[in-house]
Amino acid sequence: MAFAPQIKIPATYMRGGTSKGVFFNLTDLPEAAQQPGAYRDAMLLRVIGSPDPYGKQTDGMGGATSSTSKTVILSKSEHEGYDVDYLFGQVSIDKAFVDWSGNCGNLTAAVGAFAVNNGLVDAARIPDNGVVVVRVWQVNISKAINVHVPITNGEVQETGNFELDGVTFPAAEVKVEFMDPADGEGDMFPTGNLIDELTTPEFGTLKATMINAGIPTIFVNAADIGYTGTELQDDINSDPAALAKFESLRAHGAVKMGLISDISEAAARQHTPKIAFVAPPAEYTSSSGKRIEIDDIDVLVRALSMGKLHHAMMGTAAVAIATAAAIPATLVNDAAGGVDRSNVVFGHPSGTLGVGAEAALVNGKWTATKAVMSRSARILMEGRVHIPEPQV
Template identity: 75%
Template sequence: MPHAPQVRIPATYMRGGTSKGVFFRLQDLPEAAQTPGPVRDAILLRVIGSPDPYGKQIDGMGNATSSTSKTVILSQSAQPDHDVDYLFGQVSIDQPFVDWSGNCGNLTAAVGAFAINSGFVAKDRIPENGTCTVRIWQANIKKTIVAHVPITNGEVQETGDFELDGVTFPAAEVQIEFMNPADGEGSMFPTGNLVDDLEVPGVGTFKATMINAGIPTIFLNAADIGYQGTELQEAINGDPEALARFETIRAHGALKIGLIGSVEEAAARQHTPKIAFVAPPQDYLSSSGKQILASDVDVLVRALSMGKLHHAMMGTAAVAIGTAAAIPGTLVNLAAGGGERKAVRFGHPSGTLRVGAEAREEGGQWVATKAVMSRSARIVMEGWVRVPGDTINLA
């Protein structure tokens, strides 16, 4: 029986923030994958190496974590005053689906550079030396993101001395502005409350701040669920019962804020919402062995992504943290000491991160106007990725 040969597709493998992903230009994808649908999903799954019942993604570009099982498709923007449309696909590791329900804030740091290198930004907008401002339309959540990309000798500057906890080597600093960062339409607090009592049958009832900024996120108090807020990955990811409990809480939170119609639907929506827990500052050792002092941070946050505790912090969740911290009365704000603030430095498993946020109350509802953070990005590899031809011939 003959087998279809492999097909090669132009692609770039990039690190953005504390994530990695495979980047494509829309026009470089096979024609059948240039529109949303099963062929596109099948190609991206095969590129990353999913679904993999072994959970290793050996036969693909993924690295078997939620931070590295990611894909990005960029195209010339159809939106006025924007340079590029950015579509993010979170690829499940062990299940046959791609989750298109939200953004990746970390990979956003690489979008500006990829857009410049791929010809999506007009040459007269790129300085010989300085900073190029790239206006990005985030197509998953229909929001504007502005990336400030350093340029040296007319090219993207990737190397530098900016250090980001969770990334081993320094690189050039890229400042990212998330404009009006509430994810999609509707209220930033979908229940209308800064704090809710979230009832989870068989588990308990918990105080929860459920916010829709950067990405829908459910915040709990660490103490209410038996944690300190200083935990590293092994403390959570090595405990199957804890992971199952977090997923049950996440599913009921998703139901309460209207993202799903039944708790069963949460299994097919792994990317959103996120679930996180917060605590007041304490001393702890980061995953690299670096000492983090209580005086170094305003609040401790641990967040789960795709069912596992994240090794650092998702960029979109950082937006949610910064926004919630700026609003007096949320669990994040209270854990940070309460009051008004325009920036917060939080501790995560790999270290610390500072994020600025602006929020104001309008007509009895809170509105986030902007969140700002610095990340870094670089090309790891570029050329072609190959997939078996029968992946494309599904139609």
């Protein structure tokens, strides 16, 4: 029996923030994958190595975590005033499913560098030395993002001394500005409340702040669900019963936010919303062994992504944290001391992160104009990925 040879697709494997993903230029994809649909999804699943019943993604580029099971497709922007269109696909590890419902804030830091390196930014805009602001249109959520990419001798500067907790080695600092970060259409607080009552069979009725900023996120108090906010990954991820409770909480919150109509639909929308729990500052030791003191942080936050506690913090969730912290009377602001603030430093399992946001009350409704954070990014490998021809 004759078997067809593998197809070879130009790709770049990049780290952005605390995530890794496979990046593609739209025009380099097989023609059938240049449009959304079953062929594109099947191609990306095979590239990453999903679905994998072993949960390891051994036969693909994925790293068997939500942070490393990611894909990005970039193209010259079709929107006036922007350089590049950025489409993000979160690939499920154990299911044949690519979730297109949200953005990846961490990988956004790598989008600017890829765009420059692949000729998607007008050469006239790139200085010999300095910073080029790559104007990104985020296709998944229809939002603008500015990525400040350092340039040295006309090329992207990747090395530097900027340190990011959750990333082992220092690199060049990349500032990312999320413009008008309220996610999707409608109110930033979809229920109209800064704090809601959210009821689940497992937890009963809890206070929750549900916000659409960066990515739809549900915040609850750590103490209300039996935690301290100082937990590390194994404290949550080694407990299947706890993970099931968090998924139920996420599903019920998604219904209340209007993202789905029934909790049964949550399984097909794994990437959004995120679920997070907050607590006032406390001392703890991070996953790297670094001691975090009370004075180092304003608030503790732990967040789950794709059903597991994240090893650091999703970039989009950091936008939600910054925005909620800037708005008085949210659970995040309360846990951070209940004071007016435009910047917040939060503690996560790998250490700390500082983020900022500008929010204002306009015509009786809260709105955010911008959220800012610093990340880093670099190319890990570039070349071609080899996969069998997708069968759809």
